[in-house]
Amino acid sequence: MTRSGRVVLVLGGARSGKSSFAEKLSGETGLNRHYVATGRAFDAEMEERILRHQDDRGTGWITHETPLNLTANLRSIDSDDVVILVDCLTLWVTNLMMAEADISSASEGLLSYLRDTASTVILVSNEVGLGIVPDNRMARDFRDHAGRLHQAIAAVADDVFFVAAGLPLKMKG
Amino acid sequence: MTRSGRVVLVLGGARSGKSSFAEKLSGETGLNRHYVATGRAFDAEMEERILRHQDDRGTGWITHETPLNLTANLRSIDSDDVVILVDCLTLWVTNLMMAEADISSASEGLLSYLRDTASTVILVSNEVGLGIVPDNRMARDFRDHAGRLHQAIAAVADDVFFVAAGLPLKMKG
Amino acid sequence: MTRSGRVVLVLGGARSGKSSFAEKLSGETGLNRHYVATGRAFDAEMEERILRHQDDRGTGWITHETPLNLTANLRSIDSDDVVILVDCLTLWVTNLMMAEADISSASEGLLSYLRDTASTVILVSNEVGLGIVPDNRMARDFRDHAGRLHQAIAAVADDVFFVAAGLPLKMKG
Numbered sequence: 001m002t003r004s005g006r007v008v009l010v011l012g013g014a015r016s017g018k019s020s021f022a023e024k025l026s027g028e029t030g031l032n033r034h035y036v037a038t039g040r041a042f043d044a045e046m047e048e049r050i051l052r053h054q055d056d057r058g059t060g061w062i063t064h065e066t067p068l069n070l071t072a073n074l075r076s077i078d079s080d081d082v083v084i085l086v087d088c089l090t091l092w093v094t095n096l097m098m099a100e101a102d103i104s105s106a107s108e109g110l111l112s113y114l115r116d117t118a119s120t121v122i123l124v125s126n127e128v129g130l131g132i133v134p135d136n137r138m139a140r141d142f143r144d145h146a147g148r149l150h151q152a153i154a155a156v157a158d159d160v161f162f163v164a165a166g167l168p169l170k171m172k173g
Numbered sequence: 174m175t176r177s178g179r180v181v182l183v184l185g186g187a188r189s190g191k192s193s194f195a196e197k198l199s200g201e202t203g204l205n206r207h208y209v210a211t212g213r214a215f216d217a218e219m220e221e222r223i224l225r226h227q228d229d230r231g232t233g234w235i236t237h238e239t240p241l242n243l244t245a246n247l248r249s250i251d252s253d254d255v256v257i258l259v260d261c262l263t264l265w266v267t268n269l270m271m272a273e274a275d276i277s278s279a280s281e282g283l284l285s286y287l288r289d290t291a292s293t294v295i296l297v298s299n300e301v302g303l304g305i306v307p308d309n310r311m312a313r314d315f316r317d318h319a320g321r322l323h324q325a326i327a328a329v330a331d332d333v334f335f336v337a338a339g340l341p342l343k344m345k346g
Numbered sequence: 347m348t349r350s351g352r353v354v355l356v357l358g359g360a361r362s363g364k365s366s367f368a369e370k371l372s373g374e375t376g377l378n379r380h381y382v383a384t385g386r387a388f389d390a391e392m393e394e395r396i397l398r399h400q401d402d403r404g405t406g407w408i409t410h411e412t413p414l415n416l417t418a419n420l421r422s423i424d425s426d427d428v429v430i431l432v433d434c435l436t437l438w439v440t441n442l443m444m445a446e447a448d449i450s451s452a453s454e455g456l457l458s459y460l461r462d463t464a465s466t467v468i469l470v471s472n473e474v475g476l477g478i479v480p481d482n483r484m485a486r487d488f489r490d491h492a493g494r495l496h497q498a499i500a501a502v503a504d505d506v507f508f509v510a511a512g513l514p515l516k517m518k519g
């Protein structure tokens with residue numbers, strides 16, 4: 001790695017406070033803040049969730065929406081004076097599955113960018129593998145893809161946090 | 174906060190040993206022990222689970238059953254010579270949802286009590302947000318309510334533990 | 347306990363990297379490596395998962411397949427110059443449930459062996475209790491059996507790890 005930037009992975013469950021924690025970390029860097037949203041509003045419920053997140057985040061962010069072309073978007077922003085908050089990886093994996101994209105190659109592209117980023121990149125993702133094995137194959141495949149991506153990113157990350165009830169637990173760094 | 178008491182949050186999965194750990198903490202205080210059960214026996218399985226819990230707990234407890242009016246009940250017991258074990262918050266949230274009660278206002282009431290309690294209050298709750306996104310809206314709403322409540326209580330708590338396989342991990346305190 | 351060996355429990359979610367971590371621990375002991383697989387290939391997907399695991403593991407292992415008679419198998423290998431990797435306990439519990447075996451007595455047999463093992467035994471298991479309560483009774487019973495077994499083994503283990511995103515968190519030891 002010839003990275004001058006920094007990579008942080010923030011894992012947590014649903015409504016664990018992982019996004020708020022990642023936003024706080026972003027603010028503490030003092031860098032110019034970019035928010036890269038992977039979510040797409042498929043329905044009213046999703047739209048409501050996205051709007052609530054925007055509201056929580058407040059102003060001072062440059063927002064990008066990138067359901068699929070995450071890495072290209074990150075490369076276009078990349079600079080040593082920015083912090084990029086990606087929220088979240090599990091939605092990106094979902095979008096890639098929906099689009100029947102090649103997930104290994106998309107993941108490898110992201111990892112390759114992270115290995116030599118100039119930016120501070122904070123990636124938020126849902127831990128989804130701690131419940132009962134899901135009934136349907138697609139959900140099992142999704143758990144596998146998400147889990148593998150988390151392991152690969154954690155391996156190259158400077159810091160990894162697990163957030164529960166709004167409290168961060170440092171796993172690495 | 175003008176609290177003279179103490180607030181402890183114990184989070185964990187199903188059969189993680191969180192209740193036993195909370196009971197052990199309660200015993201160690203040397204205070205008079207009150208057990209506030211939020212569970213209701215809807216069916217034989219639930220009744221069996223409640224009886225098993227009572228059995229595990231042993232004697233020496235004053236037991237209260239309060240599926241809905243948790244905060245009023247806590248206020249009526251409140252005293253600096255008691256420890257109150259609330260088991261569990263997720264069942265309380267379930268009961269509030271079933272009763273179509275206003276969950277934000279009920280949560281705010283509980284938080285307001287916790288901010289100035291004279292008692293040692295130990296609250297047990299299930300972490301439910303670490304599996305696959307549930308299919309149905311009600312389960313997703315439940316995860317949101319539970320997650321938000323956990324974050325809010327963790328923010329005012331003195332100590333927060335995450336229990337897995339009977340082993341407590343201190344997240345705060 | 348009159349144990350001369352060592353007992354290690356490795357818990358984690360699906361695709362958390364728990365097996366790889368347990369394999370690394372096994373290799374570090376420098377002992378002769380035995381791999382005890384509890385999984386059975388019911389279908390093509392399961393077969394694929396088993397083959398991928400074998401592939402990840404590499405050579406240098408003596409492999410045993412024991413969907414049900416785990417303890418008898420462990421006793422037959424037991425020796426102070428071996429490390430035994432059991433992967434995984436949740437599949438064993440599933441197999442016992444399918445076979446309508448007496449799970450308490452099977453668990454007690456395993457615990458009794460672990461209390462006086464001469465081997466280094468590393469047990470891998472899935473944490474499955476951190477999602478929404480499952481709809482069906484069998485899945486709830488499975489969570490109960492798995493959770494109780496984890497607590498009992500953690501109580502006798504020298505070391506307990508919780509693995510997320512490939513990173514081990516030491517819970518005990």
